[in-house]
Amino acid sequence: MVIVGGGPAGVMAGLLFARAGVSVRVLEKHADFFRDFRGDTVHPSTMEILNQLGLLERFLQRPHDRVLRAQVRIAGRDYTVAEMSHLATPAPFIAMMPQWEFLDFLRDEAEVYPSFALDMEAEATGFIEDGGRIVGVKLKDGREVRSRHLVLMTDGRGSLVRKLDLLPVEQLGAPMDIFWFHLPKADNPGDALRGAIDTGRMAVLIDRRTYWQAAFIISKGSGEAVKAKGIGWLREQMQALFPELDLSGGLGSTADLHLLSVALDRLTTWHRPGLLAIGDAAHAMSPIGGIGINLAIQDAVAAANVLAAPLARGENVDALLAKVQQRRAFPTRVIQAGQKAGQDNVIGAVLSGRPIIRAPWPLRMLDRFPLLRRIPGRIVGLGVRRERVRSPAILLPSPLMGEG
Numbered sequence: 468m469v470i471v472g473g474g475p476a477g478v479m480a481g482l483l484f485a486r487a488g489v490s491v492r493v494l495e496k497h498a499d500f501f502r503d504f505r506g507d508t509v510h511p512s513t514m515e516i517l518n519q520l521g522l523l524e525r526f527l528q529r530p531h532d533r534v535l536r537a538q539v540r541i542a543g544r545d546y547t548v549a550e551m552s553h554l555a556t557p558a559p560f561i562a563m564m565p566q567w568e569f570l571d572f573l574r575d576e577a578e579v580y581p582s583f584a585l586d587m588e589a590e591a592t593g594f595i596e597d598g599g600r601i602v603g604v605k606l607k608d609g610r611e612v613r614s615r616h617l618v619l620m621t622d623g624r625g626s627l628v629r630k631l632d633l634l635p636v637e638q639l640g641a642p643m644d645i646f647w648f649h650l651p652k653a654d655n656p657g658d659a660l661r662g663a664i665d666t667g668r669m670a671v672l673i674d675r676r677t678y679w680q681a682a683f684i685i686s687k688g689s690g691e692a693v694k695a696k697g698i699g700w701l702r703e704q705m706q707a708l709f710p711e712l713d714l715s716g717g718l719g720s721t722a723d724l725h726l727l728s729v730a731l732d733r734l735t736t737w738h739r740p741g742l743l744a745i746g747d748a749a750h751a752m753s754p755i756g757g758i759g760i761n762l763a764i765q766d767a768v769a770a771a772n773v774l775a776a777p778l779a780r781g782e783n784v785d786a787l788l789a790k791v792q793q794r795r796a797f798p799t800r801v802i803q804a805g806q807k808a809g810q811d812n813v814i815g816a817v818l819s820g821r822p823i824i825r826a827p828w829p830l831r832m833l834d835r836f837p838l839l840r841r842i843p844g845r846i847v848g849l850g851v852r853r854e855r856v857r858s859p860a861i862l863l864p865s866p867l868m869g870e871g
C-alpha cells in the first residue's frame with residue numbers, strides 16, 4: 468500500500484500496517500520532520516495505544532514534559548479547568564513533545580519491520596486511475612508509485628483529495644488564525660503549557676526548554692492588518708498577558724512571525740475505490756484542546772484494525788473502506804462540535820473585543836470543584852471513542868537468533 472503524508476496519521480498507519488506484514492511505502496513531501504507548526508501534545512489516549520504496542524517505555528525515554536492539569540489565565544487570574552492525574556490509563560498526563568521528536572520515534576519503531584519504507588522529499592501531485600479505481604500516485608519529480616490495493620491519504624488539511632476535488636468537503640468554519648513565534652527563555656523547565664485570555668487578546672506558551680513557542684490568536688484573515696500595527700504592538704499584548712515574561716531580545720521584527728491558518732472541516736465521504744483518507748485529510752482539526760494529533764493516531768489504529776489483516780492476505784479492501792469512516796465519524800463529529808463551541812463562545816467573544824472581566828461560570832465551577840475537572844480531563848485525555856490495537860503483528864526475528 469501507499470501512504471501519502473508522513474504526519475502522525477501517516478507514520479502511525481505505516482507502523483501498524485508494516486507490523487501486520489503489509490508492504491508499506493510512506494511518501495512525505497518535506498526533507499525532514501522538523502517543522503514548528505504541528506503541535507506538541509501527546510495525550511493519554513495515544514500513550515495507551517503506544518503501551519498496547521509495547522512502545523510506551525521507550526517513548527517516555529525521549530525528552531518531554533508532563534502536564535497533569537490544564538490551567539488558563541483569564542483577566543489576570545489563574546483557573547484550573549481540567550485534571551488528568553486520576554485517569555485509569557498507563558500514562559495519565561499529556562506528554563509535551565515537539566512533533567518532530569514524536570515522528571522520529573514512530574519512524575524508528577516502524578523501521579524495525581522489513582516491509583516499511585519511508586520516502587522523504589516525495590510529494591504526491593496527482594493520482595493514477597484504472598477503471599474508476601485509484602491505483603497509485605504521481606510524484607512532483609515525475610515518478611509514479613503504484614499500489615494495487617490501497618492509497619491511504621494522510622496528507623493533512625491541504626490534502627490532494629481536496630485540491631483535486633476528489634471527495635466533497637463540508638466546512639464548519641474557524642474565526643481565527645494564529646501567529647506562531649519564539650520568545651526568549653532561560654534554559655530551565657518552566658510550566659510546560661500556559662494560556663492567557665484578556666479583553667481582545669489571547670495567547671498560549673509552550674515550554675521548549677531554551678525558548679517559548681508562542682501562539683497569539685488573531686481574527687481570521689487579519690494577519691496583514693495585525694502586522695501593520697508593528698512588532699511593538701504585539702510585544703505589548705504579550706507582556707500584558709504574561710507580565711512575568713522577560714521579552715528583552717525577543718520579537719525583533721514582524722519577519723519573526725509565522726501565520727498559521729486554522730481550519731475546521733470534514734469530508735462527507737472519506738473513501739472511494741482504492742483510496743481512503745484519515746486524520747486531518749479527512750477532518751481538519753482546530754488547535755482547541757490539542758486533540759488533532761491524537762484523533763489522527765486513533766484513525767490510524769481504526770484503519771489498521773479493519774484493513775491490515777485482509778491487506779496482508781492480499782485481498783481487495785474496497786468494500787471495507789466505509790467501515791473505517793463509520794467507526795471514526797462519530798468521535799470526529801463530537802470533537803469538532805466541541806471545538807466549534809469553543810471557537811464561537813470563547814475565541815469569537817475574545818476576538819470581538821467584548822470585555823473579559825472574569826471567567827465564564829462553567830470555568831469558575833471547574834476551578835472551584837476539583838472533582839468536576841475530571842470530566843473535561845477525561846474527554847481531552849482519552850477522547851470520545853477509544854481505539855484498541857487489534858491488527859495482527861508478524862513475528863520479528865529475535866536479535867539473539869543464531870547466537871550461542
Ligand SMILES: Cc1cc2nc3c(=O)[nH]c(=O)nc-3n(C[C@H](O)[C@H](O)[C@H](O)COP(=O)(O)OP(=O)(O)OC[C@H]3O[C@@H](n4cnc5c(N)ncnc54)[C@H](O)[C@@H]3O)c2cc1C
Pocket residue numbers: 471472473474475476477494495496497504505506507508589590591592621622623624625626627645727728729730745746747748751752753754756757758759760761763
Ligand atoms: C496552529 C495549530 C496548532 C495545533 N496544535 C495542536 C496541538 O498542540 N495538539 C494537537 O493534537 N493538534 C494540534 N493541531 C492539530 C494537528 O496539527 C492536526 O490535527 C494533526 O497534525 C493531524 O495529523 P495528520 O497526520 O492527519 O496531518 P498532518 O500533521 O498535517 O501531516 C500531514 C503530512 O503530510 C505531508 N504532505 C502534505 N501534502 C503532501 C503531499 N502532496 N505529498 C506528500 N506529503 C504530503 C505534510 O508535509 C505532513 O507531514 C494544531 C493545528 C494548528 C493549525
